[in-house]
Amino acid sequence: MRTPLLLARKDIRMLLRTRGLLALLLLYPLAIAALVGGVLLQQGPPKVAFVNEDLSGDVVHVGDREFSVSEYVRRAERSGVKVVDTTREEAERALEEGQVAGVLIVPQGTVARLETQLSGAKLLFLTGDNPLGTVVAQRMRGVIYNINLGISDALIDTNREYLETLVSGGDVVINGEEFDLYGLDPIEEDLEDALEELRESGADEDLLERIEDALEFAGTAGTAIGLADNALETAAAPVRIDVQRTKGKSPLLTAQAMSFALAVSIAFVCVVLIGASLAAEKDEAVLGRLLRGLASGWQVVTGKLLLGAVLAVLFSMGLFVVFAILAPQAWTRLPLLLLAVILVGLACSAIGALIAVLARDARTATLVAILFILPLVPLALVGLDGWAGIVEGLFPITPARDLFGAVLFEQDPWTTIRERGAQLLATTVVFTALSARLLRRLA
């Protein structure tokens, strides 16, 4: 490893002396960040389609209170989500095309379930299988929490009224039917009067004992119901949310934009710079000298990969700082991000090395590297399916985009890290082996 390290250190020293290139390396990420920032500002917050399938409307009556489900859903706009009213078909189509990040559906019978309080209601949230879907689903859970809070407040107040009537007596309406309740307190008073009169009249001891038991029950029940008031305040949430993942394109928003910008920038820097750097050694005839006993093809290419990894880390850190201001949650994933950046840097550098080996000189290598990267950029943006997708996956931009997306935004990123990491590692090994083998032949 000493030889690759010596060669990489020499390359870094030479790079630091190439001021024009260094300036470009500093300005390029800022330009990318500005472009992505512009896209983010233009796009605005993620959209969620709201579909109310309950024909009885969306106003829930609990006791003498009423509240609108849609009004609570709209409160999500305060947390950076735009809510759009639409039909289910339209909403599913919009989700499929990536126009919305999720669809919140109020199924038929939801209002009746909430009003009768016989069982909890269930709302349905559809979202794409992408990091943004996770973020929006979290925000929708916040919305549902607020709906639950509103309903439980109303239920608690109504049930308190029922219990107070049960204790004190009076009129009460349950499911639209009016009842006249006598009340535990009046019963207790009546039983005390009756017990006194019976004692005075010398009634049977067994009868007096039974009335005393009934009197004790009325007193205890009244006290217990009084305590239940407090217990009701800690009532559980009556509404749950069921998040279902569906296939569909994700909109270009914070998560996608950041992942895409990182992937494209590192790919450009590593493929172009490593390609040009290795080809320049061929131009200056140093490569022939190195390969004659000073370093093997593997060591020369590994040195370039190390340089690529260092460049990728330095370059992405500048970009990362700009993005982390936009999305602060990214800071918590910094160690994982470093690992991902190194993996992507290695894979892209290996491709740059192969281009350099195959190209006649540094200028050709630079041109070929740019021509190689350019068509991959829009493909990675739209995503391809089937065979085209498999071929696209052989090159690093799409796997890099997915890896960064998972590392920065997914709650459980390990599956994506394993799959995409293995893909990038395989790209590195294959392209490095090809470069090292061909290098000696073409030097």
Next chain:
Amino acid sequence: MTVPVPEDVLVARGIEHRYGRRAVLRDVDITLRVGEMVALLGPNGAGKTTLMKVLVGLLRADDGKVEGPVGRAVGWVPQGGATYQRLTVRENLELFARLLHLPGDATTLAREAAERAELSPWFDSLGSELSGGLRQRLNVTVGLLGDPRLLVLDEPTTGVDLVHRTALYRQLRERADDGCSVLYSTHAIEDAAAADRVTVLVSGSTAFEGLLADVADVLGDSPAEYDQLDAVSRGLLRLWATDPHDDEVAR
């Protein structure tokens, strides 16, 4: 009293090399003795660079045998500078000393090598700041790191003026006197004059091997435009104009 015969450092016999179907070297023989300077003379495209790459192990011969030193015992000086322009003279020499795993402090080795090559005034200058002659001197100095037994130089005087050219051959002669065998390629007769022997390569085959002065022996009838040239040059031009695969050529 018998005069000791210097031992052979490099012996190559029947070297053949092809690029695809095109034969570049055909049955080439070459021998170098200890402390000897040999010039490999030939026109452009004669196969000089290919032969040198085969001799230093950069290319594998398709046929024939090369016996000689390997690894650090062979110094290789390629065409075109072959040093890093964005590193200083010191950094270049330190880097190659480290890559050669030479014992001792790399900076000390670099300083000593620069002093010996009279490069000390430019020790901290970037390669890009050196003149063509100085850059070539650095190239040769890198090739001499580790005191190789055999130094192979591919057209070391291309683009170098007379002053630096003279200094370069003086440097090479000093090394040869110290026991290092030197093989260099050129297409200029004045460069070949610095050598003890010349091997003339034409169309991938050995057309002449011996003293430079003896090249004149192959002179036959020559065109009138050769009259202004000296006998050696005329002999050389006659050799270069001949296809060794068609005619019998004096060796």
